[in-house]
Amino acid sequence: MRLLYVFLPLALMLCSVSLKAQLTWEFVNELSDGNLVEVSAVEADVPRSCIYVTGSCVGDMSSAFTTGLNGTPDFSISYGGRDGFVAKYLTDGTFVWAFRIGGPNNDRVNDVAVDLNGDIYITGGFIGSIDFKGTETISSLNTSVFGAEDIFYAKYDLDGKVQWHKEEGGGAADAGERVEVLNSNVFFAGEYQVSGSTEIGGATPFDYSIGVGGIDIFLVSMDLSGAPLWNADAGSPADDQLGGVAVENDSVYLVVNYNDGGLMFRDFAPNMSLPLVNGFFGTYNVALCSFNSTTGLYGWVEQISGNGNEQVKDVIANGTSLILTGTYNAGIVIPFLGVGPNSAFKYSAMTIALDNNSGAGIWYEVEQTVAGTDAVSKCLSFDQSGNIIVAGEFSGTLDIQSTHLVSSAGGNDLYTIAYDNSGAYLFHDSASSVINIKVNDLAIDGSDGIHFVGENTSNVIFGSNSTSSSGFQDGYCAKLSFCDASFSYASNVFCSGNPNEVPVISGDAGGLFSEPSGNLVFANVATGEIDLSSSLVGVPYSITYTAPNGCQETQFVTILLNAPPVFTLCPNDTTVSNEIGLCTANVTYSDPIALDDCSDSVSILQTDLTGLTSTNDFPVGVHGLEYTATDGAGNSSTCSFSVTVDDVELPTINCPADITQGTAPGTCGAPVTFSLPVGTDNCTGAITTQLSGLGSGPVYPVGTIVNTFEVVDSSDNTASCSFSVTIVDTEGPSITCPSDIVQSNDSSFCNAVVNFTIPTGTDNCSGDTTVQSLGLSSGSSFPVGTTVNTFIVTD
Template sequence: MDGYFDMKAKWGMPAPIVWYKTFVFIFLFFISTTTIKAASGSYGWAYAWTRSSGSSADEFGGQDIAMDSDGNVFITGGFGSTVNFNGTGVGDDDENTANSSYNDVFITKYNANGTYGWTKTFGGSGEDYGQGVAVDSAGNVFVTGYFQSTVNFNDGGTDNHTSGGGTDIFITKYNADGTYGWTRTFGTTGDQLGYAIAVDSSDSVIAMGKFSGTVDFDATDGTDNHTSTSGNIFISKYDNDGFYSWTRTFGNSGQQWDYDITTDVDNYIYATGYFTGTADFNGSDGTDNHTSNGSDDIYITRLSTDGTYKWTVTLGDSGSDRGTGIATDANGHVLVTGFFSGTVNFDTTGGTDNHTASGGKDIFILELKENGYSLWTKSIGGTTIYDWGNSIATDENGNIFVTGGFMDEVNFDDNGGSDNHTSGPGGDLFITKYNADGSYSWTRNSVGATDQDAADAMGVIANSQNVYVTGYYTGDVDFDGTAGEDIHTSYLDTFDFYLTSYTDDTPTVTEIAADPASDSSNVSWTTNPASSTKVEYGLTQYLGSATSETDTSTRVTDHTKIVSSLKNCAKYHYRVLSADSDGNKGISTNQSFNTSGCSASSVTGGTDEYIETTGGTVELTNGQSTVTLTAPDGFYSEGAAIQVNILNSSSVPSAPSGTSLIRDNFYNLLAVTDGNSEITTFDEPISFVVDYGSGTESSYQESTFDVYKYNGSGWDEQNCTLDSTSNTLTCSLEGFSIYGIFGQQLSNPTSSPTSSPTTSSVASAPSCQDQKPTDWPNLFQINVNANQAILYYAPINGSNSNYYISFSEKSNTYEHGTLTEQGPSTGVLSYTVTDLKPKTTYYFRVRGQNGCMPGAWSNEMKITTTKGTSSGKAYYKNFLARILSIFPSKTVSVRGVNTQTDTNNDLCEYKVQSGDSLWTISASKYGTGTKYNEIMKLNNLNSDLIHPDQVLNLGCN
């Protein structure tokens, strides 16, 4: 392996402390400390490891950190010699000894207060390191890293894996109680390195690292080979049980390094690191080449949960620039840290946001939207050679925590203030907090006494109560970054691990509520301790407006603020901010409220998405309907938030004449820029598609459906495109307004065999109805092949003028249909439905009508189309027939039996239906029935229940 980056995959910079120390045996000690409170970020406790005695073994621990939902903390790394991870003294049950003069892997669990839980170790005769750790929703622990030679990964049993020659990658699972789960390993003859690991909300496992040669990443029972000539990046996904999903690889013939990986709330995957030369980052289905500006450049890449490539942004100058830590927040935003040199433009939208390093390397913190567009950047550094960010994390409230190392004096307040911190001569760790809006909160740092005393922070994790930092240190280091002192001394000036905790004392924000009116809203909340009062708000989830900050002279715990000059009938996003007397800010997560004052009705719900100038889609499901807005590239000169607000359908203005509202399809559409300016006219039209769902044919005349625009006093029909096959209406909108979907409602739709869907209770019903009584059509035969079906049906007395043919891939559903004029006729009718799919099951019904509804529906028949090469088949089982007359001998005559069917007269079962009751009459095959024209006489029926106008279901099971 080449250089210090192979020894420690995540080093943001090779801090000077790494280069000149001699490694010897050391022992473990534990120091119990007293918590010293400060304004915020007060020092809680520190837990430090050293090794036992007298060896030159090489060790770097505290490589990564994770936390479960109960606040338990897990760290991983490498150790040598004998280490007591419990800290109660050598010789107890928690003493572990490395298997070689190199390093073994450890995974250790502590509770929120630093109480020891358990340690698992494994290793062989070679070099073995734990580099990344993650925890799933059940508290199971996953570790990745690299190993050499043969290693038994099950420290309570046997599960041996052997590397291919150099170092191979491992992914290991331990259950929440510390019992062994499974291990997957992959590699080849060269050096393969596992660096980072994450678990998504579905508890799938995503690992990241570097490989060379040809590697089979499917470590289960398949093969998925990927080849790299010089060392490319891989991202692999396994499920929680260790079964392989996919791998994506990217890079070039130059250098690429991976540093960190994370997922967001929607299971998108983000990774960061650095590259040189020209690299193709699209590891799935295409090419996306990026070229570095000189030396190392930063990359940030996004994949979907199935591994589909989404985007990559790259940043850098001619010097060395690297991304080392990545995290996401509850809003789906991406936070990245690392270091840069020279002058770097951190604006990823095509604009300019230049930052210039004060010394050789400076720290950066960058926030991106989920589409890769930058929101803000902070840069921090002194005038000396190295300052570096290593890791970044967010808590439940969106607060941001960054850790790494720095040298000499650095002002950590990048918001124009001053918060200077000075390291010891050898360099020290820092932990910095930013509020969710990017404003500065506080910084704490360790202090080493001499140039031989130093510390580096490798990992950070946080929740709303505590922030934890892990890494390594050497010499005498004071870990209390406040007014107190807690000096830890490593043994014989070698490197020891540490885990330290800070308690976050920023104000808590609770009981948030809004009481909106038409153009204003009263917002209230509670804080502890007493704090100032401020509200940020806007029509987009990026806010953009703010009230003044009040209650600063005399801070309060109960807050009320009026947000005024709002737009009527809109959805507003907001959050509340309160700062205590020391300037520490409590910031809530984004909330929302809907203003009243709508010209048509009030907002009851909805959704909104930010769409860049390159276009995008907003989709809303509303009951049985789906609304989709698609903005093309160049729809407007700047990006916009597009709102689809659902309006209250119980208070629809008078419907267009002769129509009713279709279900609850009543919307207010709104588009606003980042500056909360409403867009009245688009540069390119936006597509508006409403999928109103299936089943409307039983209650509405579908051919009359259209979109109507409300003009303040009435409705303007938009003449949109109706597709009854897909149940959609499609319009092209040049501006937004209030829209409803209307159509003619059927009178008495109860003759449908299924219940009618819910419709608007206030829309007036049209006068449209059948001009004369309709016949019940008997659907008794369907002939099919691969792509078409021929339906045979007959009315009772031939009075129907029109028939509606309905079919679907679901039973009792009216999804597709067509109207045909075929009457009046007393004979057997037929209709051919084309463009069906081969080997697909369909359900057919026929409705007879004499006007515009409601008509009368037939029985449902189920058929399955054939393969493409089949000549077809016929279905005529279980057809219905209506009794016309009854003879004294219990012989009945029925209409609807086609002479093509039942040529052997082998009917063996009759079902007699009366209202909701159904009687089945079983019999042997009858040979006494006679047929004439299209009426059949059935003899000797053994039932007293038969009377005219009942229905017989004829057929054999």
């Protein structure tokens, strides 16, 4: 089903996918007949940018295939039973033509291949009569019928017109499953059961089942006119499955999943001495055999075995390696690589690279689900750089490379993984369905678009595309492509009225630009040229480039009026303290910076009148600074900030020592003089005042008086000092008594009443007191004798 003119044998290939490329589901074509559709294969015709899809249907397919277009027959009418079909599309999904093949019974087309001229080859199975007329109106019926189901091979030109067809088989069920083209030869492979007179490739195949009717495998080589060249076959005593056919250079490789203790290949000779593949351990093992593409002679045989069920679903070759993909559910042994990872009795997807000259293992990759569900690789192909694209089905959560988790929506979902030719992971994607989606084949076009075909029984989501289920089994053909919508403008800020701006499109050309508001006007939506004279000033506009394959990239641009410059650095207000002993502080600040969206040249000048700038000594106080930025259009803006120098240094003041002094004679106090304290400060303008006490020179009364002086500087910082003045009363009080008195007794008494002036003391200070401490008071009866009267004065 693959034509090997796409690329040459490779020693080393690198992934060609750009880091900017996006995976996008470009389209999905639904194939529904309201009954049961099977889509078996897809093949790309790279030079002619088209693909061919094959399968079978029961009912009306006219909704998918346009009647009368390029010879397409009416698909609402079937031959009867199940019919095969072939459909041609352009790689963008455009339908070109389709035709049925069939008869009154069940018929199917299983595979398709394309040669260098664009002619196509198909194979499948039919029962009874069958019409191969293609897009023509004249029937082209089979000439032979052999048994229950027979094999057919057919060739059509690129317009769908039949060139030749052949039928082969025996009395049991036989069918062609795979077709490959290599240069001037076409190779058909399939499954047969020997019954009665069985003919395949113009010869009788060997009955490996020893007469019990088991399924065996055939390989037929023909020239492009349908003439047989050679044939080979393979089989074991039980039922065998065709795992795939690959062709390259001068070799054909046949892969068989066999179901008994030994499998034998037989070449064109026929050479019954070919090695017998033994070592069967589980349900199915895998055997590979190489044949010379010209002679049909055996080259080598190898096997992949294990103790479970190992099955290869597809195989490709590139001149140095064979790449196989399939599934297994236990341990697996790979030639020359040994035991692979155990699948813990769930099915895991495997992709294995073998040397094409010997079958020796080179590398393998295994993708498993997280817990107990299945993953099966079904098909694979090379892209134009030799990278390997694999597709399959999984349920649950698929753990890709133990890094990327992909969860199914409900049943089986589709996954695809890309590896380079060393087995290194490149990318992955998936499509989901709530029930099941089957993938049967994939093909890669000349732009590395990946076309998948298969069936679904419920709606399937392919990215932004989805199918609408008919409620029955439908078919699909979906394309996953690489898309790069990268673009860039010279800036993300433009100015109204400036010359138009045109971006550089570095991604896929041929797309369109859009902007949702309509306020940004494109002079050309194909190039993305912005009309800056017609567009409105706005912040921001989202410009989206949509590439032809549907991927998008969005960038944001701003359109400005020719506005004043903007200061990107304007110093903050700054407060510093004076330097010790000085009424100033040295101040440094960053120079203001201004930018202009519409001009590269911005002039910045200091426009305040302070005469102060960075690194100057700023006096104590608040200083307002201003810088003005002017652009080339004369628009200006200012940057203003303040520099404040705080005087945090206190003034100083010193007072005299405390003063103690006696009273002046006859005075209850004393005059006191002293030097008046005067405060000092680092800044001028300090004022000293007396807060309490008496000044210098006045008479200070007896006692202590505290003199306090305060100095206040121009920043309201204060300092104070105090001293005491104490006046001590050093002058004693005075008192004068009357002279001594001598007086006779009163008549008839032994005493006499004596009167005298009571003495009163005096003092230099008020408050003195006089008391009689001895004798009798004036006017008392003094007894005969001498009585001493004593008076004491206390100040």
